[in-house]
Amino acid sequence: MxxxxxxxxxxxxxxxxxxxxxxxxxxxxxxxxxxxMALPTRGMSMNQVESRYGTPRSKLDPRGGNKPQHPVINRWEYDNFIVYFERTHVIDAVAKRADASELGPKPVN
Missing domain, CATH: 1.20.5 (Single alpha-helices involved in coiled-coils or other helix-helix interfaces)
Incomplete structure (x- = not known):
């Protein structure tokens, strides 16, 4: 066996x-x-990002901020990327997809 x-x-x-x-x-x-890709870099202010990349498609509701060790995190969505801010400065920017042919993960059923 x-x-x-x-x-x-x-x-x-x-x-x-x-x-x-x-x-x-x-x-x-x-x-x-x-x-x-020319993504916003760490440390840029919200004003710098908006002046360089324009008005975001949407500004998502902030998260966190309930304790000093949990600062407010803001997310701005652009057509090809999302920018994450800690308070008012960029901590990361992530491409939504590298190109139009990228399939990404399979949807969860």
Whole structure:
């Protein structure tokens, strides 16, 4: 019985390794494309971001701020990226997708 399970487990392990290798490649490609985009940089003020990139598509409701160790986090959504602010300064900017052909994660059913 153990000998029947071995080929199944080996095939499963191979499938997992192959899929993770593909994911790593896609992540590396996305990182390269993202680094080529002109995103807001850490430390820029809200005024600097708005003057350089224009008015955001939406300014999402702030989160946090209930304790000194949990500062207010603001998120501004642009067409191709989202900017995260701690209080009034950029802490990160993330591309929504690297290009129009990117599929992204599968939706959760």
């Amino acid at each position: 153990t000998f029947r399970l071995f080929p199944l487990l080996a095939a499963l392990a191979l499938a997992v390794v192959a899929s993770s290798a593909t994911a790593d490649t896609l992540l590396m490609e996305r990182t390269q494309k993202e680094s080529a």
